[in-house]
Amino acid sequence: MSKASDDLVDVSKYDSPQALEKGESPDALKQALKKMGLKFGGTPAQRAERLFKAHKKSANGTNGIGGVGLRRETELLEAQVKYMTEDILADLLQSTRMNVEKKLALSYEELEQERYAEENPVNPDDDEDGSDSGEEKTIHNPKDVPLGWDGKPIPYWLYKLHGLNHEFRCEVCGDVTYRGPRNFERHFTEARHTHNLKMLGVQYSRYYYMVTQIDDVLKLADKSRNLSASQLNRTADDEEFEDAEGNVFNRKTYEDLRRQGLL
Template identity: 45%
Template sequence: METILEQQRRYHEEKERLMDAKTKEMLHKKSTLRDQINSDHRTRAMLDRYMDVSANLRDSYEDKDGMRRDELAAISGPNEFAEFYNRLKQIKEFHRNNNALPCVSCRFPFPCLRSSRNLVEFSDEEGYGRYLDLHDCYLKFINLKGAEKLEYIAYLSSFDQLFDIPRTGRTLNTKSRYLEMLLEYLQDYTDRVKPLLDQNELYGKVLWTLRKNGRLGIFPKETSSALTHAGAHLDLSAFSSWEELASLGLDRLKSALMALGLKCGGTLEERAQRLFSTKGKSLESLDPSLFAKNPKAKGPKKDVERNKEIGFLESQVYEYVEILGEQRQLTHENVQRKQARTGEEREEEEEEQLSESESEDEDNEIIYNPKNLPLGWDGKPIPYWLYKLHGLNINYNCEICGNYTYRGPKAFQRHFAEWRHAHGMRCLGIPNTAHFANVTQIEDAVSLWAKLKSQKALERWQPDTEEEYEDSSGNVVNKKTYEDLKRQGLL
């Protein structure tokens, strides 16, 4: 018979054991993606158990049923010695009758989980968490009315461009079902690949953002540039005039205007002026004529509500796509690599993968890689001549990316258009334009941005010196000279 105090002691002991096991699990080196995923699932299981034990311990200390209070009164009352010997007798009888049961420490389940090979199920296409398997969602997409019929590899590059799917009354239900299917897969895949990610917190973040903006169901169209890929909203604090905004181009200005719900038409100058007029102002203080009309608001109330639901689904899909950006890129490369092979090569690859999986089950040997070469698609080190050919022995460091190191000139040149470099430039308050190509130092980027701003200031229209006037004699003078002559009465 376990008393309340003994139960609390056991809960405290189990919490300490769980904390120690989680620490060892986090410090254990993971050599492969499979080991990392299995380790995360073990940590998740221990974390869940830790929270359950903490909840039980809290309920025990709250003592709503009064059992703990009665037990403390019994062992501290006038008959405490009689109570002690009575409980000691019960403990001896219990262990005498149940001496075959394991002790509490033997029932602790988590250290033995390391012996398990696979703690979560993945399809063959997913490669144990390395790739996405969007074939079912792709079949659902190409059957949507009005959707563009794409190949699977093109779908992998554009499945997050949900704005291309029409939102007419007849397609609302089919689009909603497609989004639910896509979101369900992304949630399930994220839960398997990143079990330590709190999806409830992600859900609350999306909901809070939509309520804050108050524009449920309206999402900006993303373009293919590095700036717009990082986000449609634009920080105007780094710009001092609308001419500087105009240097970003039509697509980026349109994306920023749509994110605010403003009209996005017109020329480059009109868009830049309209966006710059919102600097330092709240949406409520803007002129109502600047906002774009929402045609959906004129439709039936049912369609308006459905559009809000679809908007909420879209926002969740955008968040998960951002989280799974690495897996998405690897999936695209893997599909592209498979399409370049013949049928015989694909069959040989499947046989090799099968033999590799069988050999891994038998013996998990460490790959011999003394020169620390990068691994190829087969999980083995690439040839050294290929390593030298692509310049992978040369490392490039970018201070703007947080001193991130890129291996090889190809990866280094490609990173200027990727999200990490664009985010670093945005943190510096500098637009990621072509002027800053190959600039990796923060000091160089800041000095170049100051120089560009001074050049733009010189190129700006100055009416006092550049606007021309003609006097009564036919002489052409600038505005300042004309005003001086006019004040002196010499015209």
């Protein structure tokens, strides 16, 4: 028995998925599954089995295709999830979001230091070694490596990995010393360096990358200005023109030939 695609399918009059498949058209099964919010793809046999199981689960308190009960269960679950996320777990979700945003802003070195601090937590009992509690414990740091977020020296392998044993001095920044090539290279685009360049009358560009001496910056700025002026003077002569036969001339030659009527 077939029905129009928009009619409801009365699953209750069938005792098996096979009977449902024979009694209803494939399109009717598809529309019934679609109205219930279920997947409606697959073969007619798969649709019939899916619809029959859904009706069997929601048979209590429902009629027809059993979609009303299923929708009620879905709406109840949605309300519960909304309540959990917007009320009970709101603070947790907010703190998680802030933690993720904070990690995105950290450099690789900072992430490694944070990971090391998490893997090596400070144990308050370690400080109770019989000494006076008011006396500060001296940090053993013979290799003078930077301290991590936990106040302890970072691992020496991490120190060597990022080249933090190499120091780079920048006169433009006021003789500030940067540890590691990455920190040194990154500082050229940071506020301190670009601000000091502006104080010297220079706008930062890629030409000043890796230039740390004030005299070198000023010499490069003068050279850049002179080069720009000479390029402007050569622009007219370097401009190329083409005649009707495809011959290419610079501007001066082209104008001379045109005035002589040779073009």
